[in-house]
Amino acid sequence: xxxxxxxxxxxxxxYHVCTNGQxxxxxxxxxxxxxxxxxxxxxxxxxxxIVTLVYTIMSNHVHILIVCKDRDQAVRYIKLFKKxxxxxxxxxxxxxxxxxxxxxxxxxIDSVSYFRNCVAYILRNALCARxxxxxxxxxxxxxxxxxxxxxSEGARRISDLGVRERRxxxxxxxxxxxxxYLVNAEGMIEAKSFVRHDIVERAFGHSxxxxxxxxxxxxxAKMEYEMTCKPLVRVNDKELAEVIEALAEKRFAGxxxxxxxxxxxxxxxxxxxxxxxxxxxQLSRILGxxxxxxxxxxxx
Numbered sequence: 001x002x003x004x005x006x007x008x009x010x011x012x013x014x015y016h017v018c019t020n021g022q023x024x025x026x027x028x029x030x031x032x033x034x035x036x037x038x039x040x041x042x043x044x045x046x047x048x049x050i051v052t053l054v055y056t057i058m059s060n061h062v063h064i065l066i067v068c069k070d071r072d073q074a075v076r077y078i079k080l081f082k083k084x085x086x087x088x089x090x091x092x093x094x095x096x097x098x099x100x101x102x103x104x105x106x107x108x109i110d111s112v113s114y115f116r117n118c119v120a121y122i123l124r125n126a127l128c129a130r131x132x133x134x135x136x137x138x139x140x141x142x143x144x145x146x147x148x149x150x151x152s153e154g155a156r157r158i159s160d161l162g163v164r165e166r167r168x169x170x171x172x173x174x175x176x177x178x179x180x181y182l183v184n185a186e187g188m189i190e191a192k193s194f195v196r197h198d199i200v201e202r203a204f205g206h207s208x209x210x211x212x213x214x215x216x217x218x219x220x221a222k223m224e225y226e227m228t229c230k231p232l233v234r235v236n237d238k239e240l241a242e243v244i245e246a247l248a249e250k251r252f253a254g255x256x257x258x259x260x261x262x263x264x265x266x267x268x269x270x271x272x273x274x275x276x277x278x279x280x281x282q283l284s285r286i287l288g289x290x291x292x293x294x295x296x297x298x299x300x
Contacts, residue, residue: 004112009199010051010067013270014109015074016118019061019082019102026059027089027098034140035188036088037062039170042189044081046179048073052195054118056125056141063122065115067199071106071274071298078104084172108274115203120218135215145197147208155182155190235276241286243276244268257287265289269297 006014028037037057041064045052050073054065062081068074082099089095109115126138135143158166158179166176169187182193204211235243241257247268248255255264265287273283273294280298284291 004203004205006109006112006115009112009115009203012051012067012069013071014053014065014067014115015071015274016105016107016109016122017062017064017066017074017078018105018107019078019099020105027085027095028057028059029093033088033092035186036171037085038140038191039187039189040081040084040088040172042181042191042194043170043172043174043176043179044077044084045194046176046181047174048077048080050074050077051199052142053200054122054142055195056122056138058125058129058140063125065109065118065122067196071108071270074106075104078106084174088171106274108271110271112203116214117218119200119203120215123215124218142191142195142197145191145195146200146211147197152182152184152190155184155193157181158183158189235278237282237286240272240276240278240282244272244286247271262289266293266297269294273298 028034034057041055041057041062042052045066049068051067052064053067054063056063064078066074066077068077082102086097086099089098109118123135123141123143126132126141127135132138135141158170158176158181161169161183163177167173169183170176170189180193182190184190201211204214245257248257248260248264251268252260252264266289269283269287269289272278280291280294283289283294287294
C-alpha cells in the first residue's frame with residue numbers, strides 16, 4: 001500500500017474529541033435521545049465549520065474524530081453540542097445543568113497510524129462495552145458510512161424544509177436555512193450527508209478489507225489510555241522531558257532535546273500541549289522557549 005501522510009488526507013488539524021463519561025450517569029436514555037444527540041452532533045459541526053470523520057454515541061458520552069483549523073474551533077464545536085443537548089435534557093426531563101462540569105478530552109492526531117487506530121477505537125466503543133456482539137449491530141455510530149453506504153430513499157435537504165418543519169423535526173431554533181444535510185423520514189440526519197467517509201476510506205487505501213482488519217486488531221486498552229486517560233494525567237518535569245525526548249527522536253532522526261532548533265521545538269509544541277496535562281510555564285522551562293512564543297503558537 002502506498003505510504004500516505006495526514007497532509008494527503010486533509011488540510012488542517014485532526015482531533016479526537018470525547019466527553020468524559022467515566023463518572024457520568026446515563027444522559028441519553030431512549031431512542032429519541034440518541035436521535036437528538038446524533039442530529040446535534042451533525043448540526044454543531046455544520047454551525048462551527050468542522051469536518052466530521054467518525055463518531056460513536058454512547059449513553060453517557062460521545063467520541064468524534066474531526067478535522068478543523070485549530071483546537072479552539074474543536075472546543076467551540078463540542079461546547080455547542082453540549083449546549084444544544086443540555087437544552088433537550090432540560091425540556092424533556094427537567095434536568096438542568098446535567099452536562100455542567102463534564103470535562104472534554106481533545107487529542108491531536110499526529111500520524112496516519114494513530115489516525116487509523118483512532119478510527120478503530122471509536123467504532124469499537126460499543127463492542128468493547130459489550131453492548132453489542134458486532135460493530136455493525138450498534139446503530140449509533142458512523143460505521144455504516146464507509147465503503148458504499150447509500151442514503152435513504154426520500155431523504156430531504158434540511159434547507160428545503162420550512163422553518164416550522166425544521167424546528168419540529170430537529171428540535172432546535174438554529175438558523176438552518178442553508179444547511180445542505182439530508183434528513184430521512186425518521187427525522188434523523190443522514191450520516192452519509194455529513195460524515196466525510198471519503199477521507200476515512202482514503203486513509204485505509206480505499207480497501208474495505210484493510211479497514212475491517214484494522215477494526216479487528218485494534219488494542220482497545222492501549223487506545224483507551226492514549227486517547228482518554230493520558231491527556232488528563234498531569235506530568236512532572238522529568239516525565240514531560242522524557243515525552244519530548246521520545247518525540248524528538250522520532251521526529252528529528254534521533255536528535256536530543258538539547259540539539260533541537262527553535263523551529264523544531266516550535267513544531268512539536270501543539271502535539272505536546274494537547275496530548276499531555278502540561279502548562280505554558282512548564283513547556284517554557286523544559287524547551288527553553290519564551291512563554292510569549294508558546295502562547296502565540298497555541299493560539300493559532
